[in-house]
Amino acid sequence: SYVLTQPPSVSVAPGETARIICGGDNIGRRIVHWYQQTPGQAPVLVISYDTDRPSGIPERFSGSNSGNTATLTISRVEAGDEADYYCQVWESDTDLRVFGGGTKLTVL
């Protein structure tokens, strides 16, 4: 099955830019969604269809997808952005959904 690879952790200072990558074979040919999960809470969709921001998600959140890497970018990081972030794709051959292993964003 399709594998999505994420770094276990990313650390960034407040006000800086965080980039969380999601690697996969030709992932640029797939549609990627991103979810944020704060401790004790259910996941929340933060980026859909590679680049779309759902209603209520700050403009500081953006996404891109090309080649073998999809990227979630969080600009002007705030303490409240500290969370686990997961990428997810649809595997068209099997109709399965696949999640990356998740990246813990730490705001220093």
Added chain:
Amino acid sequence: EVQLVESGGGLVQPGRSLRLSCAGSGFKFDDYAMHWVRQVPGKGLEWISGINWNSVSRVYVDSVKGRFIISRDNAKNSLYLQMSNLTSEDTALYYCAKDSSGGVAASGTLDSWGQGTLVTVSS
């Protein structure tokens, strides 16, 4: 406002069965595919099953295929997961999630999630 409320979790012995339910409200339930996603405490998300709007298409991850059955009752705005032959590896928080589209054969997002119900498999 979309609301998804899971129930049915609890402590169950290995080899036994359990049925989870998810009640949806705030949206037209029968327009959307639905999914179950689980999370071992402290670990990542694992998608395990999805069902399209009219129950014609159901998909499962290999680790639960043949043991879990996803179903829905659109008249009751409810999603179910019948789990059998449970093992300790099934211990997790189980979330139901709404798809942004009606089909599982699509790249829709999981755009709304419940708060989860905890299943513990232990003797």
